Amino acid sequence: MTATRRVIVEPRGRPSLFTRVLVPFVAILGAAAIGALLLAATGHPPGEAYANMLESAFGSDLAIVRTLISATPLILTALAAAVAFRMKIWNIGAEGQLYLGAIAASGVALLGGGTWPAVLAIVGALVAGVIGGAGWAALAAFPRAYLRTDEVITTLMLNFVALYLMNYLIFGSKSFWRDKERLSFPSGRFIPDDTFLPTVWLRLHIGFVIACAVALLLWWLLRSSTWGFDLRVIGDSVPAARYAGMQVPRTIVWVLIVSGAIAGLAGAVLVLGTTHALQPGGLAIGLGYTGIVVAAVSRSNPLTIVPAAILIAGLTNAGTALQILEVPNDIVVLLQGLALLLVAAAEFLLHNRVRIAWRPASTAEEASAA
């Protein structure tokens, strides 16, 4: 009679603050360790690479500014994902909503820049971005709310529709957005200088402040407003929400539109603050998808999203430091993915205790897979 092993998973109570801080920290160290193994195995000393990465992400004022600039759209796409996740609506369309926001914002900036008062052109472009993103989300929102069409697939598909729309405007046509002087090397037309977002510290533009303000506002809305309460109730139980008299389909439409609006704002901020033109190369860098994972590892908490996005954005900028060492900078994308995977996994361990118990075969039940 042999003893069998049984993996027991039991829920923990509310984890202590110490555990809650420790577990994600260990997960990130774990990602770094896996990355170090890969670096070492491929002939690059990990210590040197990591030191350079840290230096180039957070080592100087300029580095910090670069990191915060990269974090700005990521904070917004993560917030866009988080607001929908609160209701267990999966908007994975932030990517496409961001493109539409960028198209609308650059359109208004090109139209009004240099002729309208600068403030009007900038605010107009930001509002256009918000409307563009919200409108794109609405395409998936109404079928989801009234026909129960799976929003995961429709929002995902719309990302590609938006991507090809943007590519068409720049590569496939002589559109308003395209720089007509450089037809052989397609590029978006640059928006006039007076529509660039004003800077607040060195090169850091006001977009970062806007993103933090949206995070604060959303945190307050989700925590203290009736709307935030409705979201949580509908997310937990649709029948209960209906019984309480909540307008479930209408709330679904609104939450997706708000989510899309924030993603659209990300696109507007990216165009007005960073790329200064509708540049598919600078816009289609997966910010929508990374934002979803950032939102998930932050447990959809708007205030946690800000530091998480800054950390992930820091990794993006760390890539440049590696080229000096002749380490392929693709490792930073891998590290981002690993960190997000491990933090997501750590989330489970935060709320469940896993232990292995031995018991005689006679009484062993079928071991449930961990």
Next chain:
Amino acid sequence: MNDTVVVLTIAGAIGAGTPLALAALGEILTERAGVMNLGIEGMMLIGGVFGIVGATATGNPWVGLVLGALAAAGMALVHALLAVGLRVSQIVSGLALVIVGTGLSSYLGKIPEPPLTDRQAVANFHDLFPRQLADLPVVGPIVFGHDPIVYVAVALAALVSVYLFRTRPGLALRAVGEDPATADANGIRVSMVRYVHTALGGVFAGIGGAYLTIQLTGIWQNGITAGYGWIAFALVPFSGWRPWRAIAAAYVFGALTNLSFTLQIVGVRVPSQLLAVLPFVLTIVVLITISLRQGSARNLAAPAALSVPYDRERR
């Protein structure tokens, strides 16, 4: 006659559709078990880079294919561990897989000396049938003018179809995807079924990715799949989670990916973006149509437990 645009387009569509079909068949198996794996693009990239490493190192494309399949299966198991074992959101885990796959494949592609990106075409597959058959008018290029993997994909579609709808394990698989609690009560090991079919999805996606680099492109480049993984993902709801529909649709979507060149030859100028966007638009249209007619189209709907983690304690 065999050089006419129509014949060439159809023959080309079958080639271009094959990696899509392979990945989509794998995703059908995964999703039928109730696991959504958004990471196809990442798994195909890993399959693609390992495929070309295997093929160049040994000069044998089959070795590349197997290596690509195993590597992608490893990725899929990571997803299974998170999504099935740790009940992490499947969407989050799948998207993280895309990020990992993109970074890892690009990194690995630059490690060998010379880097994979600098290498020329590798040993690829030869046509399965003799020249005489492939030279037959019309049917030659379309039916006989392909490498073995094209026929493997068709055979796999048949196998998956029979497996799903005519065998006991297939029935168990569908039960797990529709109602895991009931399946569990009937003695089906829900987690095991989900692990196995998620890994199988990885194997299929890895073969698709390896076929893409070994045969269709012959080279490795960063992000070489260029959205193939996402089109394969779209094929699954588009086909109503059915293997035969999926492979047929894969050929249509495959045609769309290179139709703009063909159309240019005959003098019709259609923006390539318009054709490229069609698979995604059509998938949205099909989904909305199905949700409009809940009653008659119910057997084309998603598995009921798709992307819902199963927690035995809470059934």
